Amino acid sequence: MPFLHLPAFYESFLYIVFHWIVLATSWNILSGYSGYFSFGHGAFFGAGVYTTAVLAGKYDVPFLWTLPAAALVAALLGLGLGAVVFRVRHVRGELFALLTLAATFVLATIVLNTPIDGGPGVYLSAVPVPKLAPTPSGAFYMMALALAIGTIAVGTESRGCSVAAATLSRSSPGCRARPRNR
Numbered sequence: 001m002p003f004l005h006l007p008a009f010y011e012s013f014l015y016i017v018f019h020w021i022v023l024a025t026s027w028n029i030l031s032g033y034s035g036y037f038s039f040g041h042g043a044f045f046g047a048g049v050y051t052t053a054v055l056a057g058k059y060d061v062p063f064l065w066t067l068p069a070a071a072l073v074a075a076l077l078g079l080g081l082g083a084v085v086f087r088v089r090h091v092r093g094e095l096f097a098l099l100t101l102a103a104t105f106v107l108a109t110i111v112l113n114t115p116i117d118g119g120p121g122v123y124l125s126a127v128p129v130p131k132l133a134p135t136p137s138g139a140f141y142m143m144a145l146a147l148a149i150g151t152i153a154v155g156t157e158s159r160g161c162s163v164a165a166a167t168l169s170r171s172s173p174g175c176r177a178r179p180r181n182r
Contacts, residue, residue: 011137018144025151037093040081040100043107044074050111056127063130077107 023041030038048070055061055069081103085096132139 005134008135008137011133011135011141015137015140015144018141018148021148022144022151025154029154037097038100039097040103043081043100043104044078046104046107046111047077048074053127063127 026041027038030036051070051073052063052066055066056063061069081100085099129136129139132142
């Protein structure tokens, strides 16, 4: 699409569509298979964005090299939050939703009010956009397309009995996991 030299509106619109595909699939995995309602997606997304902004903006690490580090930071945050939340038996339903929402606000407060990065903060405008397409919006389109394809591949895998689907649905490892909220 970016190589067709269409107006930036179409690239931006498709970027947003692909972003919503990724977000909807993550909601399906967590809420659909486990029955939990999570409002903490912003915390994980923000942790990854902040990692990329710090590495690329302050340490001049190439943008594409920051993506695995951003995913790792978000995954570690998820593991840490999961280790706390899922060990408490009374955290179900509304309490789980409130705790995941609180995690987003706590992380945002920490980033905004502490010099965790050694200064007044980092801004995404300092991060150079990789030259994956003729325009910056085209580069975002290409990255979002890759994420959407990866998400669809993970979603296809979870129709079987992947580790994540079996764990979230509390099914036995040899079964075929089924969404609960459908």
